[in-house]
Amino acid sequence: MEGKKTREEVEKINMIDTWLTKHRLIYVGATRHPFILSIRDGTVDLSSFKTWLGQDYIFVRAFVSFVASVLIKAWKESDDSAGDMEVLLGGMAALNDEVQWFKKEASKWGVQLSDIVPQKTNQEYCRFLESLMNSEVKYNVAITAFWAIEAVYQESFAHCLEEGTNTPLDLQETCQRWGNDGFGQYCHSLKQIVNRRLEKASDDEIKQAEVALLSVLEHEVDFWNMSCGGA
Ligand SMILES: Cc1ncc(CNC=O)c(N)n1
Numbered sequence: 442m443e444g445k446k447t448r449e450e451v452e453k454i455n456m457i458d459t460w461l462t463k464h465r466l467i468y469v470g471a472t473r474h475p476f477i478l479s480i481r482d483g484t485v486d487l488s489s490f491k492t493w494l495g496q497d498y499i500f501v502r503a504f505v506s507f508v509a510s511v512l513i514k515a516w517k518e519s520d521d522s523a524g525d526m527e528v529l530l531g532g533m534a535a536l537n538d539e540v541q542w543f544k545k546e547a548s549k550w551g552v553q554l555s556d557i558v559p560q561k562t563n564q565e566y567c568r569f570l571e572s573l574m575n576s577e578v579k580y581n582v583a584i585t586a587f588w589a590i591e592a593v594y595q596e597s598f599a600h601c602l603e604e605g606t607n608t609p610l611d612l613q614e615t616c617q618r619w620g621n622d623g624f625g626q627y628c629h630s631l632k633q634i635v636n637r638r639l640e641k642a643s644d645d646e647i648k649q650a651e652v653a654l655l656s657v658l659e660h661e662v663d664f665w666n667m668s669c670g671g672a
Contacts, residue, residue, distance in 0.1 A: 453639065453640050453647075454636070454640060455636050456635070456636055456639040456640070456647065456650075457588070457632055457635055457636055457639075460651060460654060464654070464655060464658070467655065467658045467659070467662070468658060470658070470662050471593045471597075471658045471661040471662050471665075472593055472596040472597050472600070473597075473600065474597070474662065474665040474666075475665075475669065476489060476493070476665040476666075476668055476669050477597045477598070477600060477601065477665070480601050480608055480609075480612055480616065481600060481601040481603075481606045481607065481608055482606070482607050483607035483608065483609050485609065485612065486669075487550075488670075489668050489669050489670060490550075490612065490668075491550050491551075491552050492667070492668050492670070493665075493668035494543070494546060494547060494550060494552055495547065495552050495554060495557040496557065496559065496560060496563045496664070496667065496668065497543070497664075498540075498543040498544075498547065498554055498557065499557060499559045499563060499567075500563055500566060500567060500664070501536065501539060501540060501543065502540070503566075503567040503570050503571070504536070504570065504590070505533070505536050505540070506570075506574065507570040507571075507573060507574055507583075507587070508529065508532055508533050508536065508587065509533070510573070510574040510583065511529060511580070511583045511584055511587050512526060512529045512530065512533070514576075514578075514579075514580035514583055514584075515529055515580060515584070517580070518580050524634075525584070525634050528627070528630045528631060528634060531627065532591070532627065532631075535624075535627070539618070542618065546614075546615065560667050562660075562663045562664060562666070562667040563664065563667065565660070565663070566660040566663070566664060569656060569657075569660055573586055573653065579646055579649065580638070581635075581638050581639060581642045581646050581647075581649075581650055582646060582649045582650045582653050583653075584631070584634060584635055584638065585635050585639070585650035585651075585653055585654055586650075586653040586654065586656070586657050587631065588628070588631040588632055588634075588635045589653075589654050589657040589658065590657055590661070591624075591627070591628050591631060592628050592631075592632070593657070593658070593661045594619040595619050595620065595624050595625055595628045597619070597620075598615070598616040598617075598618070598619040598620035599616075599619070599620035599625065600620075601613075601616040601620060602616050602617065602620045635650075
């Protein structure tokens with residue numbers, strides 16, 4: 442059909458940016474959290490950083506399983522998912538490095554990973570990931586959550602590496618892990634996948650994907666709060 446696009450059609454061309462505008466406050470809450478700002482200005486409490494490090498190592502192991510489940514959903518999509526699978530596989534390869542990096546970083550800071558007990562907030566986030574691994578959950582919904590999880594870390598840590606920040610030298614490697622340009626490119630590829638898929642998705646799936654995005658943002662805020670010693 443020719444002619445002018447409706448507002449809904451225009452919004453669907455870049456669903457993620459539409460949502461980020463709509464949910465700006467919570468997105469900023471997740472990507473400019475006081476914990477991140479304290480890394481950025483050099484006032485970070487090292488015991489908070491160590492808490493984050495140990496808890497995130499546990500989270501990342503659940504996350505690897507989640508990514509595997511997204512990969513399976515991509516493969517089961519009948520149409521052209523080969524490109525999506527390559528991006529996801531690249532993400533998994535990076536996670537392999539990441540798990541090793543956590544072990545190295547933990548020993549550098551004297552954090553005993555085998556002693557870490559997952560906190561309630563972390564357990565709840567991991568349980569949320571597990572709920573998305575259910576085969577009933579649509580690929581479009583899972584890949585939206587996946588993008589959001591990666592994007593929060595990318596935006597947060599890239600913020601600590603900007604010109605004129607006071608990020609402590611011994612935390613810069615951590616910030617580089619998620620704040621580097623390659624990771625930024627990877628998040629951009631994921632965003633394009635999501636936008637391309639959602640453009641053709643049903644209203645019901647789009648609604649579910651939006652709910653998943655908001656849940657991720659809430660869990661990310663809670664995760665930072667937990668690291669700072671709050672709940
Ligand atoms: C709580 C949380 N959210 C996002 C990430 C980034 N993804 C993989 O590393 C992470 N490590 N931890």
